[in-house]
């Protein structure tokens with residue numbers, strides 16, 4: 124082989140919402156190297172451990188063996204799947220879905236997607252479910268990731284739009300990181316923070332987190348708050364800002380509504396009361412508030428610690444309240460900036476690919492928005508009834524209300540909370556389609572039909588990262604085996620379903636022959652682009668060609684604009700009915716499942732630095748286990764002693780929903796009475812059965828389905844558990 128690559132392809136890392144650009148080298152049709160793209164604004168050539176090993180996962184023979192390469196069908200559940208071919212597979216899928224829709228109505232089918240899908244994939248899926256089938260039963264694993272951030276932005280600022288950008292890190296005087304371990308979850312963003320601190324020694328870094336993470340270790344001020352007490356912390360800080368005259372009265376008067384109601388709601392959380400609830404020193408809470416309001420500009424960075432909560436929307440809104448109260452928004456170095464967990468959770472939100480959303484940030488609950496989308500799609504109407512959100516969809520399936528379920532690019536048999544219910548659901552649904560790149564995920568074992576999808580290195584389309592920046596995803600090699608692009612699978616299935624549902628196609632507007640006229644990802648994207656005209660995320664000035672010639676761009680970029688928009692709300696005008704932001708008068712409330720004498724520990728879950736989700740891509744690469752090699756439950760050293768546990772001793776972790784046996788590991792990062800288990804290890808690594816006979820499905824055998832009443836995001840950051848040495 125020549126040492127020179129045959130081709131270099133610019134594309135985007137698929138692992139996290141930082142959205143780094145990568146350049147892929149191929150030789151003789153194989154990916155052989157990956158480098159950071161120096162021209163990509165998100166990373167300027169840098170890559171973290173996961174990104175820099177992308178080529179190894181693409182080339183690794185074990186990973187390749189794990190690929191699903193041809194459509195497969197099972198004659199019966201538990202049987203060995205047999206190759207079936209694309210035509211037969213999609214005919215069977217269309218027959219079964221059409222039959223369920225005819226016999227039980229459109230509400231009897233469900234679709235569960237992923238923040239890994241590209242924007243084009245998402246767009247076609249959304250139109251298939253809401254435009255053709257006539258249900259809103261489409262939700263995705265973004266519900267487990269970002270839905271509280273969406274609801275928090277909309278409740279306060281009027282639109283689901285992170286107002287800040289990565290460059291703001293360089294301009295900030297205070298960085299407030301809450302519920303985010305940036306060092307592990309967004310490592311390249313952390314490099315920016317390190318650079319900013321070197322360039323500006325006066326920069327203050329505050330970190331609030333129940334665990335003393337690697338990010339917390341870097342902080343000038345660490346606030347080790349008790350799980351779920353974020354709203355109390357923010358209200359306590361607001362009261363300090365009020366006491367010390369650090370609110371921006373002029374900004375509040377000119378640009379916001381509802382400040383008096385917020386102050387009244389926050390009264391219950393005096394600084395002293397808030398500090399006591401959070402379990403932190405009062406002086407530290409006061410110091411955090413002084414830096415937040417007095418050492419400005421202030422940029423907040425936050426992630427799942429706020430989102431994955433039974434009060435997720437309130438937590439997001441309470442933090443945004445602080446930015447509005449101090450005028451820390453819409454200017455360089457300032458703003459509430461939610462970090463996206465998945466590579467394209469933003470793109471999914473943009474096309475409205477969730478149970479309560481419609482295209483281009485339109486709301487299902489808004490009759491005008493429904494009419495606009497129906498007109499765009501050429502159908503008589505889109506359904507009004509809200510769809511089932513992620514947890515509710517699997518609960519409905521477990522009750523027998525969902526007869527056909529299509530799962531694309533995600534692994535709910537590991538990643539959803541309350542796995543016992545998820546297992547019951549997958550067993551009860553009459554017909555389960557799993558559209559996947561890898562044959563080894565836990566969910567594949569439940570499929571009646573397996574459809575092979577392309578993955579990173581093969582896919583073609585766009586993604587949007589945390590700072591609203593749209594990047595191209597380009598194919599470097601041909602699809603593996605018979606794998607097809609997700610948008611094309613939905614398009615092909617959609618056309619076949621149209622032929623079987625004349626009662627649905629009869630409702631198309633004159634001139635609409637098919638909802639799926641697409642031949643390329645660009646043809647899908649152009650329709651998505653048209654849907655954004657006049658909306659807050661207007662990208663009518665953008666094109667694939669412009670992304671090619673000028674590189675990734677941040678929305679909005681309306682017709683006539685020469686570049687994207689780095690920062691929102693610089694003029695103090697917000698996308699609400701009266702142009703003013705709204706303070707959210709939220710009240711502190713504790714976690715959904717408080718600890719008690721039977722379940723005295725608070726279980727937290729999250730990421731490791733070098734693993735990704737259910738390990739389908741990273742779990743076969745030995746060098747990615749150098750950081751952490753096996754699952755464990757991390758505990759405070761005092762709790763280890765109290766339980767009589769030595770390092771590596773097995774301990775049973777039991778919640779009201781299941782149990783898991785893992786080695787115990789002492790960690791100074793942990794506070795007393797708290798436990799932490801990484802989310803990555805699933806049944807294929809842990810094995811065994813629970814007391815109820817269910818297979819052990821990883822940490823989500825323990826987690827709870829209770830979630831935020833507004834965002835419907837489950838509280839994956841806390842479950843009450845019992846620990847017992849084995």
Ligand code: SF4
Nearest residue numbers: 136138139143171174
């Ligand atoms: Fe990929 Fe995220 Fe690492 Fe960037 S920070 S290389 S996007 S995993």
